[in-house]
Amino acid sequence: MSHSASGHPDVIVVGAGAAGATAAFHLAQQGRGVLLLERGPYPRAKPCGGGMAASMQALFPFDLSPAVDAVIERVRFTWCLGDPVTAELPGDAPFWIVRRSVLDAYLVEQARAAGADFQVGVTVQALRRSGDRWHLLCRGPGGEAQEFEARAVVLADGSGSELAGRHGLGPARPRFADTVSVEVDCAVAEPSTARFEFGLVRHGFCWAFPRQGGYSIGVGTFIGRDPADADAVLTQLLPSLGLPPDAGDRRSGQLRIWDGHHPLHGQGDNTGLVVVGDAASLCDPFLAEGIRPALISGCRAAEALGPWLDGDPAALADYSRRMRQDWGESMAWGKRMAQVFYRVPRVGYQLGIKRPTAPQRIAQILSGEMGYGDIAQRVIRRLLFQRR
Ligand SMILES: Cc1cc2nc3c(=O)[nH]c(=O)nc-3n(C[C@H](O)[C@H](O)[C@H](O)COP(=O)(O)OP(=O)(O)OC[C@H]3O[C@@H](n4cnc5c(N)ncnc54)[C@H](O)[C@@H]3O)c2cc1C
Numbered sequence: 001m002s003h004s005a006s007g008h009p010d011v012i013v014v015g016a017g018a019a020g021a022t023a024a025f026h027l028a029q030q031g032r033g034v035l036l037l038e039r040g041p042y043p044r045a046k047p048c049g050g051g052m053a054a055s056m057q058a059l060f061p062f063d064l065s066p067a068v069d070a071v072i073e074r075v076r077f078t079w080c081l082g083d084p085v086t087a088e089l090p091g092d093a094p095f096w097i098v099r100r101s102v103l104d105a106y107l108v109e110q111a112r113a114a115g116a117d118f119q120v121g122v123t124v125q126a127l128r129r130s131g132d133r134w135h136l137l138c139r140g141p142g143g144e145a146q147e148f149e150a151r152a153v154v155l156a157d158g159s160g161s162e163l164a165g166r167h168g169l170g171p172a173r174p175r176f177a178d179t180v181s182v183e184v185d186c187a188v189a190e191p192s193t194a195r196f197e198f199g200l201v202r203h204g205f206c207w208a209f210p211r212q213g214g215y216s217i218g219v220g221t222f223i224g225r226d227p228a229d230a231d232a233v234l235t236q237l238l239p240s241l242g243l244p245p246d247a248g249d250r251r252s253g254q255l256r257i258w259d260g261h262h263p264l265h266g267q268g269d270n271t272g273l274v275v276v277g278d279a280a281s282l283c284d285p286f287l288a289e290g291i292r293p294a295l296i297s298g299c300r301a302a303e304a305l306g307p308w309l310d311g312d313p314a315a316l317a318d319y320s321r322r323m324r325q326d327w328g329e330s331m332a333w334g335k336r337m338a339q340v341f342y343r344v345p346r347v348g349y350q351l352g353i354k355r356p357t358a359p360q361r362i363a364q365i366l367s368g369e370m371g372y373g374d375i376a377q378r379v380i381r382r383l384l385f386q387r388r
Contacts, residue, residue, distance in 0.1 A: 069211040158277065282297055
């Protein structure tokens with residue numbers, strides 16, 4: 001690793017998920033000294049459908065295809081397992097399925113190859129600023145106290161982040177979607193079709209994404225405080241895929257979702273801190289798309305930290321501004337759409353998803369070609385006034 005003259009890294013990245021590994025890679029590639037800290041053993045399994053826009057390739061100078069499990073050519077929507085709508089994804093904008101244990105480890109490998117140092121089994125417990133440096137108080141793999149220091153810190157510690165809120169980054173009271181995910185190893189009938197089912201889950205949807213040797217299946221609830229009875233939903237969904245109703249290992253979790261514009265960089269005593277990915281509450285509140293914003297924010301945070309480390313004090317504000325412009329504005333519409341759609345999902349399905357133009361729009365949203373802002377006003381008006 002290249003260290004600054006102090007012998008310490010320039011930047012410490014907390015968390016080696018998609019967001020942290022991306023930030024570590026881009027910082028290391030700039031020639032910065034980077035230390036990436038991960039509390040878990042690694043590679044680690046991560047409950048996630050793994051659906052990701054292929055357009056994310058543009059963020060990296062290396063080929064992402066070794067991390068791609070399946071290429072999706074078609075998306076099928078259903079209402080109570082019937083009334084299907086199929087969207088063919090255009091050939092130039094495919095949607096990928098990645099396995100997170102593979103993608104995240106691959107990004108970490110690239111970050112290490114670019115010069116980042118990586119330590120596993122290290123839990124960052126607190127941050128303290130002293131002079132122009134951040135001190136990270138950690139618990140090491142054997143439970144021992146450890147301390148690291150750097151000029152800047154990227155918080156990439158995921159949906160359960162406590163560090164972001166403690167330092168005034170992101171929303172003070174984050175909002176969460178409830179999720180249950182199931183991994184099933186089996187033969188897959190249509191290996192390039194991703195399915196979304198809207199009628200079985202109150203206030204949310206369930207999905208079945210094909211991957212190598214099986215499916216990633218899940219249930220998500222996006223509004224309200226009553227999580228879906230996921231077992232009851234899965235008992236209906238799994239047989240429709242030719243699976244026993246109780247197949248697979250189930251893991252429930254809370255996913256932090258976008259809930260308003262907030263600064264993603266620290267100010268005053270918190271200068272030199274940025275937050276990325278789920279820790280920054282960037283995940284789409286309508287469809288739970290969190291990999292794309294994790295990768296975009298990791299990349300943009302690294303781009304802003306470069307000039308900041310070189311002495312431009314305003315550079316980190318540019319990171320918050322760009323994320324608001326390139327992601328937050330679309331998510332503000334996604335949140336409004338979720339609030340209307342998931343309250344009247346039957347109407348939403350009939351008037352929103354079953355429209356002749358909807359499959360193409362949905363394909364464009366999933367591929368990252370369009371944002372919610374391009375369609376939301378018309379969709380919301382249609383749902384509120386229940387007009388075609
Ligand atoms: C069931 C489910 C299905 C989903 N499906 C999709 C999908 O199909 N497509 C999509 O785009 N998104 C999906 N998402 C969302 C997506 O998984 C997340 O948005 C994404 O993982 C965010 O990446 P991240 O790097 O910010 O966080 P994470 O991947 O959670 O990484 C955070 C890392 O930080 C580490 N860490 C945490 N605290 C500390 C600490 N104190 N010290 C050191 N390390 C720490 C953790 O161990 C972890 O490795 C889904 C989410 C769920 C729950």
